Amino acid sequence: MAIVYFHPQTLTWEEIAVHKADLVDYFTQGPGSVCQLDSLFFQESTMTRCTHEESPFQLLHGQPHLYEEVLGFKFHISADAFFQVNQAAAEVLYGTVRQLCVPNPEEGGRRAKVGGTLLDVCCGTGAIGIIISPRVDRIIGIELTEQAVEDARYNAAVNNILNCEFIPGKAEEVLPGLMSQLSSAGGGLTAVVNPARAGLHHKVVRALRNQTAIRRLIYVSCKPDGEAMRNFVELCCPPDSQKKLTGEAFTPALAVPVDMFPHTPHCELVLLFER
Numbered sequence: 001m002a003i004v005y006f007h008p009q010t011l012t013w014e015e016i017a018v019h020k021a022d023l024v025d026y027f028t029q030g031p032g033s034v035c036q037l038d039s040l041f042f043q044e045s046t047m048t049r050c051t052h053e054e055s056p057f058q059l060l061h062g063q064p065h066l067y068e069e070v071l072g073f074k075f076h077i078s079a080d081a082f083f084q085v086n087q088a089a090a091e092v093l094y095g096t097v098r099q100l101c102v103p104n105p106e107e108g109g110r111r112a113k114v115g116g117t118l119l120d121v122c123c124g125t126g127a128i129g130i131i132i133s134p135r136v137d138r139i140i141g142i143e144l145t146e147q148a149v150e151d152a153r154y155n156a157a158v159n160n161i162l163n164c165e166f167i168p169g170k171a172e173e174v175l176p177g178l179m180s181q182l183s184s185a186g187g188g189l190t191a192v193v194n195p196a197r198a199g200l201h202h203k204v205v206r207a208l209r210n211q212t213a214i215r216r217l218i219y220v221s222c223k224p225d226g227e228a229m230r231n232f233v234e235l236c237c238p239p240d241s242q243k244k245l246t247g248e249a250f251t252p253a254l255a256v257p258v259d260m261f262p263h264t265p266h267c268e269l270v271l272l273f274e275r
Contacts, residue, residue, distance in 0.1 A: 001040075001041070004042050005045055005048075006044050007044075007045065023060060024040065024060050037061065038066060039063050039064070039066065039079070041058065042058045042059075042060050043055050044058075052080040070094060070131070071091055071094060073155075074159060075130075076151055076154050076155055078151050080147040081125045082148060084127075089262075089268075094131050097192060097220060100254070101118060101132055101216070101218055116190060117136065117140065117188070118138070119142075119191040120142070121171050121191065121193040121195070121208075122143065123143045123166065125151040125155055128194065129166075130159055130161055130164060133156075136187075136190075139161075139163055140165050140167065142167050142178075153166055176203060183213055190214065190215075190216045190217070191214050191216075191217045193208075197222055197228075199227035199228040199231045202234070205231050206245060208235070209247045210245070210246055215274065216273070217274075219270075221268070221270075232271070236250050255270070255271050256269070256272075257269055258270060
């Protein structure tokens with residue numbers, strides 16, 4: 001899938017239509033055909049980045065959605081939704097997260113259900129929660145992008161997963177109110193967060209830190225040496241009344257690098273925090 005973001009400037013509708021036709025020709029008949037695109041989308045925007053709601057994606061060629069299979073689960077992916085582009089590495093990444101969320105799943109040679117609730121913050125199309133869902137009682141996912149939430153709900157249904165709930169909205173607005181409902185979560189509460197490069201909003205870190213029911217937190221970071229480091233410090237520092245960090249500190253227990261971006265210096269890092 002490719003998405004072309006196009007600033008219309010002072011071009012007329014007819015002139016923009018010519019550019020659209022040229023793009024289709026380039027990716028289907030010209031040098032761009034080497035990409036073998038399944039989908040080509042076009043979005044007019046005067047901003048660097050905008051949502052589908054602000055300026056709808058226009059399908060110029062191919063399929064309206066992508067379909068991927070990861071660890072035996074099928075996923076339906078929209079243009080505005082995030083999904084790992086390296087499928088083979090995604091299986092390693094999500095398998096690692098699953099093992100850290102629900103360790104020791106094997107009993108007597110058969111997969112054992114651990115139980116409890118998994119809180120999936122920045123859940124995207126629901127991949128992590130859906131993959132872990134057979135091992136827990138309940139999945140609650142929070143995601144900002146509306147299209148991704150629609151995909152997550154569709155993905156749960158198509159995989160016949162009935163214990164997943166996906167909530168649209170900003171995590172810093174949804175999570176604090178949700179935490180009071182999860183205080184008495186039976187079977188324990190585990191959190192997994194997979195934010196963008198900017199890391200988690202300080203209100204999200206505060207809500208996670210102050211929820212005593214969370215004994216295990218898995219942080220997936222694509223830039224651990226950036227803003228995410230601030231999150232790590234606030235999760236693990238002594239209680240700080242000025243920052244309203246009153247909960248028991250987490251302790252970093254394990255870090256697992258996953259090479260999602262071969263031939264580059266970048267690496268995804270999965271961190272396990274416990275208390």
